Amino acid sequence: MRSLLIGDNAFIGVSHLSQSTAREKVEKLDAGAIVEVIEKAISFGASGFTFSTHPMNLQILKALQDARTIKAGFGLYPVLPYAEGYVRITNEKGGIGLVREVLSRLTLSGKVKAVAKAGISAMKLDPVSLLRTYVDMELESYLSAKPENTHLGAVLLHEVVTDLGASFRTGRLFESFMQHVHDSYGVRPGFVTRNFVRFVKFFQDEGFSLKDVAIMTPFNRIGFQMNPSRESCEACLQHLSDGNVLAMSILAGGYLPLNEAVEYLRGIPNLEGIAVGVSSKRHAEQTFTSLRTLLES
Amino acid sequence: MGILHSGIVNSLPDARIRAICEKETLLIRAARALLPKTINFYKDHVRMVQKEELDAVFITTPIITHVPLVVDLARADRDVSLFVEKPLAGSYEQAQMACDAVRSSRGVHMVGFQKRFSHVFQKAKQFIESGSLGNLMFFRAYSFSSDVLREGASWRFRRAGGGVLLDLAPHLLDILVWFFGDPVVLAATKRRLYSREVDDYVHAILSFETGLKGHMDACWSIPSFRLPEISIEVHGKNAMLVVTDDFVKIKSNKDGGTRSGGSQMYLKQSFDTCVPFLLADPEFTREDETFLSAVHKRTMTDPNFFNAAKVNDVIDRIENSASS
Numbered sequence: 001m002r003s004l005l006i007g008d009n010a011f012i013g014v015s016h017l018s019q020s021t022a023r024e025k026v027e028k029l030d031a032g033a034i035v036e037v038i039e040k041a042i043s044f045g046a047s048g049f050t051f052s053t054h055p056m057n058l059q060i061l062k063a064l065q066d067a068r069t070i071k072a073g074f075g076l077y078p079v080l081p082y083a084e085g086y087v088r089i090t091n092e093k094g095g096i097g098l099v100r101e102v103l104s105r106l107t108l109s110g111k112v113k114a115v116a117k118a119g120i121s122a123m124k125l126d127p128v129s130l131l132r133t134y135v136d137m138e139l140e141s142y143l144s145a146k147p148e149n150t151h152l153g154a155v156l157l158h159e160v161v162t163d164l165g166a167s168f169r170t171g172r173l174f175e176s177f178m179q180h181v182h183d184s185y186g187v188r189p190g191f192v193t194r195n196f197v198r199f200v201k202f203f204q205d206e207g208f209s210l211k212d213v214a215i216m217t218p219f220n221r222i223g224f225q226m227n228p229s230r231e232s233c234e235a236c237l238q239h240l241s242d243g244n245v246l247a248m249s250i251l252a253g254g255y256l257p258l259n260e261a262v263e264y265l266r267g268i269p270n271l272e273g274i275a276v277g278v279s280s281k282r283h284a285e286q287t288f289t290s291l292r293t294l295l296e297s
Numbered sequence: 298m299g300i301l302h303s304g305i306v307n308s309l310p311d312a313r314i315r316a317i318c319e320k321e322t323l324l325i326r327a328a329r330a331l332l333p334k335t336i337n338f339y340k341d342h343v344r345m346v347q348k349e350e351l352d353a354v355f356i357t358t359p360i361i362t363h364v365p366l367v368v369d370l371a372r373a374d375r376d377v378s379l380f381v382e383k384p385l386a387g388s389y390e391q392a393q394m395a396c397d398a399v400r401s402s403r404g405v406h407m408v409g410f411q412k413r414f415s416h417v418f419q420k421a422k423q424f425i426e427s428g429s430l431g432n433l434m435f436f437r438a439y440s441f442s443s444d445v446l447r448e449g450a451s452w453r454f455r456r457a458g459g460g461v462l463l464d465l466a467p468h469l470l471d472i473l474v475w476f477f478g479d480p481v482v483l484a485a486t487k488r489r490l491y492s493r494e495v496d497d498y499v500h501a502i503l504s505f506e507t508g509l510k511g512h513m514d515a516c517w518s519i520p521s522f523r524l525p526e527i528s529i530e531v532h533g534k535n536a537m538l539v540v541t542d543d544f545v546k547i548k549s550n551k552d553g554g555t556r557s558g559g560s561q562m563y564l565k566q567s568f569d570t571c572v573p574f575l576l577a578d579p580e581f582t583r584e585d586e587t588f589l590s591a592v593h594k595r596t597m598t599d600p601n602f603f604n605a606a607k608v609n610d611v612i613d614r615i616e617n618s619a620s621s
Contacts, residue, residue: 012523013523014523017543017564017566019522019523019524019526019541019542019543020526020541100323126330127327127330127331160576163304163574163575163576164300164304164576166308167304167305167307167308167574167576168304168307168314168331168332168333169333170331170332170333173331194575195308195574195575198308198574222566222570223569223570223571224566224570225570225575226571227571227572227573227574227575228571228572228573228574229571230571252566253566255564255566255567
């Protein structure tokens, strides 16, 4: 195992244990306090930060620019898009409103000149080229806020997009995303999925190489969000020798004690790393101290 | 919701999306470019069922269009099964029209009250029905979200969209009806916060046959609720129960409720959370599996149109009480 990543759930008010707890915690955390948590995690072995393109994470990156504890090689692993943000737009403006909003943002970003020239209604939709442009637009502000000493570890697609794509087998879109991330950013493309077995099968059926991508997916003792079952996910991982899987939800959304989570992971082969959320400096110290034993074992 | 259900259904064994009906040309273009070529697109729903051999249709359109679509589809194909996103209709009268339309149908019908497929709400129902709470005294419940923090432009915010009562509250009302039966609406009030044509907040006092009384609030304009959340707190003479989307907790009143071991807590992780394919919460997958299984076996399922119509009845009575 090579990497221990800090997850952003606690920083943006996500909790799988209780939404009321998440609301209380997030009220206590501003970007400054979060930077202290991240610095503590770094001092106890965290090697990267994985985050969705939520506005709070942009503030965090900007605040991290002044942090002195970031060591060279600290990795950033953005996950895009921030799905809830788009659900909100759909609620406000409807499905057609969402499409228009995204196209409008692309136009305003100056990245799609054709849209501005031809007008949205007359535009010939090419989702593949739009996806590339969309990735650039979504990442731009986060990359410009990238603190010194950090590097881009991977660019990951959010689980909703990944899993929908796998359901409809939209291989061309995945291929385009992978090519673009590789060519434009010089890093591995990545996929977050809560349907690990199906995702791997889809990838193999399409003839894509799993070796060149990062896969972030839940692994925990109780099988929380491991679909279709814990056993099948474990068996699937065992057959992947590429070592490019990042385990997330290791605490099953806060349900499992840390020691049980670590003991379970000790028996899981082929993991590249772990992503875990922490909500306080004490929590960061305990969590990364325990997880570091996995790196060293 | 159409994207969600189609993504799930397309991943379940023995199920495939064959056709999509959409009126917006831009959305059809985007979907056609993205989705497999085996999926056919239509602008006319009747033409779709006439041309395709469909086992079932998912209706995930604006609420006001649900019933006209149900009537058309049931008339065009007596064998087709229908799934309608919640609520069934914009009014009780409309809901009855939907029920009439499927009465002689050979297909099955279901409404998307997916909270009934959540293990925590199922456990809460078991506790209530077991009588372990003792005589039920009162309840308080809410359904909150941050969906509306400014005037919106979609159909939800037009008068016919029905506002928070028709859009957000139905899940909570369905669970209350499922738990306790049909309520009497004792009083209700509502108010607009951001929307010009619909209400953003509603409050109702309800009374059930058992004597249980309580109140419910629904508001879609609370910024701190990143995700929609339901909470129901029921106080019985022996114990109190709290159920949310995340957990169910029961606390004994014995020894003033302080006796250790007097409370039981079941988080959603306490249950088997695995599903064949996960695209939101697992209850959506379980809901779709239940519907497709009923379609396959041609057996009546729940919540069907007849039961879902009760929620429209309660909604109308709350609306009438709040308006009077």
